[in-house]
Amino acid sequence: MNNNTNYIGKPVNRVDGYAKVTGGAKYAADHHARGLCYGVVVSAGIAKGKILHIDTTEAMQLEGVFKIFTHENVSGLAWFNHSYKDMDAPPGKHFRYLQTDTITYSQQPVALVVAETFELARYAASLVKVTYKADAHVTNLTGNLDQARPPKGKKSGFKKPSSRGHFDKAFTAAPVTLDATYFHGAEHHNPMEMHATTVLYYKNGSITVYDKTQGILNTQSYVKSVFGLSGRKVKALSPFVGGAFGSGLRPQYQLFMAVLASLELKRSVKVMLTRQQMFSLGFRPITQQSLSIGSMEDGSLQAIKHEAVSGTSQFEDYVENIVNWSGMLYHCKNVKQSYQLVSLDTYTPLDMRAPGAVTGMFGLECAMDELAYKLNIDPLELRYINYSVEDGSMKKPYSSKALRDCYQQAAERFGWSQRNPEPRSMKNGHLLTGWGMATGMWDAMTVPARAKATFTADGRLTVGSATADIGTGTYTIMTQIAAETLGLPMDNVTFQLGDASLPYAYLEGGSATAASVGTAVQKACMQVRERLLDLAKDIPDSPFKGLSVAQVSFADGMMFMTETPANFIHLKDIMTLTDTGEINVTSTPLPNVFKQMKYAKNTHAAVFVEVQVDEELGAVKVTRVVSAVAAGRILNPKTARSQIMGGIVWGISGALHEESVLDHQFGRFINHNYAEYHIPVNLDINDIDVIFVEEQDDVVNPMGIKGVGEIGQVGVAAAIANAIYHATGKRIRELPITLDKLL
Amino acid sequence: MNNFTYTQADGVDNAVQEIAGHSEARFIAGGTNLIDLMKEHVMQPEHLIDINSIHLNSIEFLEDGRLHLGALVTNADTAWHPAVEKHYPLLSDAILAGASPQLRNMATNGGNLMQRTRCYYFYDTTTPCNKREPGAGCSAMNGYNRIHAILGTSPHCIAVHPSDMCVALRALDATIQVKGLHGERLIPIADFHRLPGDTPQLDNNLAHDELITGIILPREHFTQHYKYLKVRDRASYAFALVSVAVVATMEEGIITNIRMAMGGVAHKPWRDENAEQWLKGKPATQENFAYAADMILQDAKTFGTNDFKPALAKRAIVRACREATNIG
Ligand SMILES: Cc1cc2nc3c(=O)[nH]c(=O)nc-3n(C[C@H](O)[C@H](O)[C@H](O)COP(=O)(O)OP(=O)(O)OC[C@H]3O[C@@H](n4cnc5c(N)ncnc54)[C@H](O)[C@@H]3O)c2cc1C
Ligand code: SF4
Numbered sequence A: 001m002n003n004n005t006n007y008i009g010k011p012v013n014r015v016d017g018y019a020k021v022t023g024g025a026k027y028a029a030d031h032h033a034r035g036l037c038y039g040v041v042v043s044a045g046i047a048k049g050k051i052l053h054i055d056t057t058e059a060m061q062l063e064g065v066f067k068i069f070t071h072e073n074v075s076g077l078a079w080f081n082h083s084y085k086d087m088d089a090p091p092g093k094h095f096r097y098l099q100t101d102t103i104t105y106s107q108q109p110v111a112l113v114v115a116e117t118f119e120l121a122r123y124a125a126s127l128v129k130v131t132y133k134a135d136a137h138v139t140n141l142t143g144n145l146d147q148a149r150p151p152k153g154k155k156s157g158f159k160k161p162s163s164r165g166h167f168d169k170a171f172t173a174a175p176v177t178l179d180a181t182y183f184h185g186a187e188h189h190n191p192m193e194m195h196a197t198t199v200l201y202y203k204n205g206s207i208t209v210y211d212k213t214q215g216i217l218n219t220q221s222y223v224k225s226v227f228g229l230s231g232r233k234v235k236a237l238s239p240f241v242g243g244a245f246g247s248g249l250r251p252q253y254q255l256f257m258a259v260l261a262s263l264e265l266k267r268s269v270k271v272m273l274t275r276q277q278m279f280s281l282g283f284r285p286i287t288q289q290s291l292s293i294g295s296m297e298d299g300s301l302q303a304i305k306h307e308a309v310s311g312t313s314q315f316e317d318y319v320e321n322i323v324n325w326s327g328m329l330y331h332c333k334n335v336k337q338s339y340q341l342v343s344l345d346t347y348t349p350l351d352m353r354a355p356g357a358v359t360g361m362f363g364l365e366c367a368m369d370e371l372a373y374k375l376n377i378d379p380l381e382l383r384y385i386n387y388s389v390e391d392g393s394m395k396k397p398y399s400s401k402a403l404r405d406c407y408q409q410a411a412e413r414f415g416w417s418q419r420n421p422e423p424r425s426m427k428n429g430h431l432l433t434g435w436g437m438a439t440g441m442w443d444a445m446t447v448p449a450r451a452k453a454t455f456t457a458d459g460r461l462t463v464g465s466a467t468a469d470i471g472t473g474t475y476t477i478m479t480q481i482a483a484e485t486l487g488l489p490m491d492n493v494t495f496q497l498g499d500a501s502l503p504y505a506y507l508e509g510g511s512a513t514a515a516s517v518g519t520a521v522q523k524a525c526m527q528v529r530e531r532l533l534d535l536a537k538d539i540p541d542s543p544f545k546g547l548s549v550a551q552v553s554f555a556d557g558m559m560f561m562t563e564t565p566a567n568f569i570h571l572k573d574i575m576t577l578t579d580t581g582e583i584n585v586t587s588t589p590l591p592n593v594f595k596q597m598k599y600a601k602n603t604h605a606a607v608f609v610e611v612q613v614d615e616e617l618g619a620v621k622v623t624r625v626v627s628a629v630a631a632g633r634i635l636n637p638k639t640a641r642s643q644i645m646g647g648i649v650w651g652i653s654g655a656l657h658e659e660s661v662l663d664h665q666f667g668r669f670i671n672h673n674y675a676e677y678h679i680p681v682n683l684d685i686n687d688i689d690v691i692f693v694e695e696q697d698d699v700v701n702p703m704g705i706k707g708v709g710e711i712g713q714v715g716v717a718a719a720i721a722n723a724i725y726h727a728t729g730k731r732i733r734e735l736p737i738t739l740d741k742l743l
Numbered sequence B: 001m002n003n004f005t006y007t008q009a010d011g012v013d014n015a016v017q018e019i020a021g022h023s024e025a026r027f028i029a030g031g032t033n034l035i036d037l038m039k040e041h042v043m044q045p046e047h048l049i050d051i052n053s054i055h056l057n058s059i060e061f062l063e064d065g066r067l068h069l070g071a072l073v074t075n076a077d078t079a080w081h082p083a084v085e086k087h088y089p090l091l092s093d094a095i096l097a098g099a100s101p102q103l104r105n106m107a108t109n110g111g112n113l114m115q116r117t118r119c120y121y122f123y124d125t126t127t128p129c130n131k132r133e134p135g136a137g138c139s140a141m142n143g144y145n146r147i148h149a150i151l152g153t154s155p156h157c158i159a160v161h162p163s164d165m166c167v168a169l170r171a172l173d174a175t176i177q178v179k180g181l182h183g184e185r186l187i188p189i190a191d192f193h194r195l196p197g198d199t200p201q202l203d204n205n206l207a208h209d210e211l212i213t214g215i216i217l218p219r220e221h222f223t224q225h226y227k228y229l230k231v232r233d234r235a236s237y238a239f240a241l242v243s244v245a246v247v248a249t250m251e252e253g254i255i256t257n258i259r260m261a262m263g264g265v266a267h268k269p270w271r272d273e274n275a276e277q278w279l280k281g282k283p284a285t286q287e288n289f290a291y292a293a294d295m296i297l298q299d300a301k302t303f304g305t306n307d308f309k310p311a312l313a314k315r316a317i318v319r320a321c322r323e324a325t326n327i328g
Helices: A017-022 A118-127 A142-147 A167-173 A216-227 A253-265 A276-280 A357-375 A379-385 A403-414 A474-486 A513-538 A571-577 A593-597 A637-656 A716-728 B012-020 B034-039 B075-079 B082-087 B089-096 B101-106 B109-114 B165-171 B273-279 B286-297 B309-324
Strands: A037-043 A049-055 A065-069 A109-115 A129-134 A176-184 A196-201 A207-211 A234-237 A269-272 A287-295 A301-312 A334-343 A426-428 A431-443 A451-456 A461-464 A493-496 A552-555 A558-561 A568-570 A582-587 A602-614 A620-630 A687-692 B005-008 B025-028 B047-050 B059-061 B067-070 B175-180 B183-188 B211-217 B225-231 B242-251 B254-263
Touching: A037 A118, A037 A253, A037 A276, A049 A109, A065 A118, A065 A253, A109 A118, A109 A253, A142 A334, A167 A287, A167 A301, A167 A334, A176 A357, A196 A253, A207 A216, A207 A253, A216 A234, A216 A253, A253 A269, A287 A357, A301 A357, A357 A379, A357 A431, A357 A637, A357 A716, A379 A403, A379 A431, A403 A431, A403 A602, A403 A620, A403 A687, A431 A620, A431 A716, A451 A513, A451 A571, A461 A474, A461 A513, A474 A493, A474 A513, A513 A552, A513 A558, A513 A571, A513 A582, A558 A571, A568 A571, A602 A716, A620 A637, A620 A716, A637 A687, A637 A716, B012 B025, B012 B047, B012 B175, B012 B211, B025 B034, B059 B082, B067 B082, B075 B082, B075 B089, B075 B101, B075 B109, B082 B089, B089 B165, B089 B225, B089 B242, B109 B165, B109 B211, B165 B242, B165 B254, B225 B309, B242 B309, B254 B273, B254 B286, B254 B309, B273 B286, B286 B309
Parallel strands: A037 A269, A207 A234, A301 A334, A461 A493, A620 A687, B005 B047, B025 B047
Antiparallel strands: A037 A109, A049 A129, A065 A109, A176 A287, A196 A207, A196 A269, A287 A301, A426 A431, A431 A602, A451 A461, A451 A582, A552 A558, A558 A568, A602 A620, B059 B067, B067 B211, B175 B183, B175 B211, B225 B242, B242 B254
């Protein structure tokens, strides 16, 4: 049987690539309508206090300014806290924009100016005069560690830290011990596309909302509950998203602002945040963490203590899994963990690519390197010594864990065996070279998702689910899965997403989309298969009579008898001969919970890094990265590789460049622009080599998909910090490792 | 951004007349700095005079062999101009160390001289800043001052001039040619930018109604011994934490002439003639350069997050001098 419609596992080009590079892909702010007006947000200049007065007189005098929304004139919105809750909301009192005179964080939006043109709105916004009574604020985490307390309430995905065994006893008895404290500041997501919402208003009072989001259903339900609208009145769309990294997991305030203004003014409205205002959104939380590790002389771990304190806002308790990894990655009987929060006068932090793991694995994997040096054991060898086939925190085996192969393949590609462990041993003039490694780990999650499929008599298939593609390749891999399942050319298949009227899908986050939506898509297409077979049986003299769906295959637009492929029928012919216009199905896959419960499900990576440090000037260059990733079945090595590379680049960024600097005088992020908020540029990025170590895993889902959106970043910062130690002999435990720290 | 009127000047005289008649007017060249400042409400000119068509976009040798760079020549065209590459490679290197190709394609030589500080607080109108609003206070002094000055500071302002090009111009002893209603004036680069003193709002000594028409480079070329070293937080597209421009002449390992200008350390490109004088006649050695660096930095004052700068500056001076004099 000739099969040209096998796409899964192939490096297929992005199906939306052409639209994206030709401007055909319309993002949230690209939509227009007649009479559309523009909203510009005025942000608070203090971190804590009260608004005494908002003087809008001068701004309102300008012709073409329609309205200035402030807490003084916004009313009639939802009353209950839960109406403001969204799918990714941490526990607490969710923020209500423009409904209070209290300032709770710097850059809090305090007014929305709506005008005929963007320029006018922006100018008018500059004329709005806000006077405040400022109160003393607290934004310094490290100065307020004595305020640390356990988090309140629960957030989806949060696992309580879990201790086991007797850490104190084992640590005291251990012949070799290590204590180290690590820190990193805040980072803002800063996707290329700023957060934007366009609301189109219709005469009958209904609206269409184009939003930048990672969950269009989240957008729709937030709008419905805050503004008291029925589902019929709110169409919500988000077909293209210019990056998000987690910033689109919660409805951001431009959505609230645009809908508010549209409903009130009965006009179409567009609101886009400025780059500076992107620093008023959630961020990776400022975190200090400490590790204490005790081991035997032979390197076997006896005791691990991992404690972390992160900042959150005054009104919500944002939490993430920072310390949990040290109870999972290595074999160790005695583990103690604690995770606490300090409320600061900032906005609430927000999930950012591999939340918790990027932070916690930085601490754990640096500490393992420090321990390796204390023990005089090769850092990679130390990982092998403590390799674990089960997740010790749950006492469950991994559904699959090819981390050992990752270590081996990456080490070999990198040339790790040539490494002289001695720090500063690779010196050439003022350049010091160092090699470091670390492990990455992330969850292989499945979240609820449904999909619908429509197959029409012309042989075309349309599949849809209310998920998102934030640049990750969702459109492409879903098209691949659907096309292969029904044996159709990819050109005959269209995948739809980012539309709240499509079947339910959870937020696009946690690297769960490929696995969850992919399973739903496959299942929907399997249902179409069954329907096609049933139809084919109705055709007179059908050779398919009496066959079950397991006995037929689909390829090249045809259905075959698997045993005797000479017996086939074109799918189009099934439709015509049975006079069928279209087949419609909706799938609701249910994970095999009983099977899954018995296993821990994770992705892993091994990262090896070479750095070059200019000893005199402190500048660090990451010259080489080899990352081997075990993430189940890789649907598309091209899009998957891009995900891993993007993660590695961000890992480099977090290690060396990136930090939202809080000025505690003002309680304000002060480097709030792309000139001073540094991320790597092309010249900072050199060789990146990605290896996929495929795993067969029928526990996670039928196709064995684990997801690759986040794992690429985890461990990179630790590998770099470890390589810098190898190069220079200096342990830098605070990110980013800017050159001043190496002088 | 505020509302403003806009006009296009068709020649130098026209541009000068336009600005003289309007105290709230500004010239606009490439716009890469001014537009940002307007968007942030840091500058709110009522009137913009576009000077892109005033015919100052050529690079030519003067009769006496000096090179004249038109004020409206872009940074990119200047850096890649054969005469500049051949005779003033230091200047090419310095310009190319700055910003990004896109910015350099827009940025002009006049605009580069006039660009304003990148102090975070200067850019954020919710924070006090003496440069924006004299008397308001300096937020950087007790704040995040990683990119701030260590030399020539005043209690009123610790900002630095962020240009790379100007550091090279200072090492090359360039002259700035300006034109006002009352005629032309030549300002040595050393006197063009100012120290903050008690007038931090003034970046330089150009009068409001004066136009920069060009930059004149002296005949001394320094094509043998030169180095522009820029230390920054990423490999490209970041302002200098410290930069050093060195030009020198040597005879058999002995320094016969040397100039060392520094960026990222003061409100103007910084030079210390005493240190240069001290090096003259001495062999090019690590020790001598280190001694000279200590002389330059002896009065350095730091403000917290820029405490690392004197050490970094010293190393950068020594490295740049070493590389310029080929001692490795
Ligand atoms: C993100 C970013 C990164 C950058 N990085 C660097 C860097 O690393 N190194 C570096 O050196 N620079 C850097 N720059 C600054 C850049 O070099 C300047 O913005 C540019 O040189 C300004 O030139 P322009 O022609 O665009 O000036 P404009 O923005 O048009 O004008 C700037 C000012 O100069 C005045 N002006 C312009 N021409 C004249 C004239 N002929 N006579 C009198 N006044 C005049 C204007 O009135 C205005 O006040 C960076 C800029 C940005 C935005
Ligand atoms: S250093 Fe100068 S520019 Fe910066 S805040 Fe102080 S006065 Fe303003």
